[in-house]
Amino acid sequence: MRILVDADACPVKEEIYKVAFRHAVPVEIVSNQHLRIPAHPLLTRTVVGASFDAADDHIAEQAGPDAVVVTADILLADRCLKAGATVIAPTGKPFTLAGIGAAVATRAIMADLRAGMGDNIGGPAPFAKADRSRFLSALDEALVRGKRAGR
Template structure:
């Protein structure tokens, strides 16, 4: 399993959790962003900088993800592509995307996007919380433990 991070919008506390998990497990971890990010100096952790532009990190991850990999992203279209490739996708808030829920989430995302484009104020995502951090850590731990058994 390779862990990929859509790192442009990923909260720092989530990156820290991922750094510790990669150090503990030895799994390869790649942060993908359109700006340089510092990462720990461990051989299994790296940072890939992509060109600036809309969805460049998403495109890079989608082109490189393999079945069984784990992608950390809040981007529903990227999660849908990852799930279609038999990889795992996990949001920074701890929501695991899978074949059983990705279609509904993608439809909801597209509906909200349509509403916003017509001028409807749909609000925005709730602020990142300590509960979100804990949900992410717990779900990541379960995904990594289940991978060890395979």
């Protein structure tokens, strides 16, 4: 098992480290810019190029049945699910093969609405303490399931 993190805007990096250390699971922090991470043998940092999808492309290439991917990016989640990875949003919401099609479609509709109406339609709810708690539980459960499955 390993954890791949779409890290540039990830609000739960500290929580990821906490759970990863408890389970002794390696974590790869992937970003477009240099991010500070704790010095720990389970943590690696990968800084990709500044091109638009460089971090997403790297994560999607590394994703597989042994990976838990943390991202809020629906299109990246879709790519990683198709590669066999477990994918969790920073809010703790798991992405699934059964629901990703609807999420991609909703994303496209919202993009069209924003293009026509501007930012007047709002966005996602602010990140809350309950999201952080839900994420901790979801990541812990995903790692336990993966270990039970022999990953």
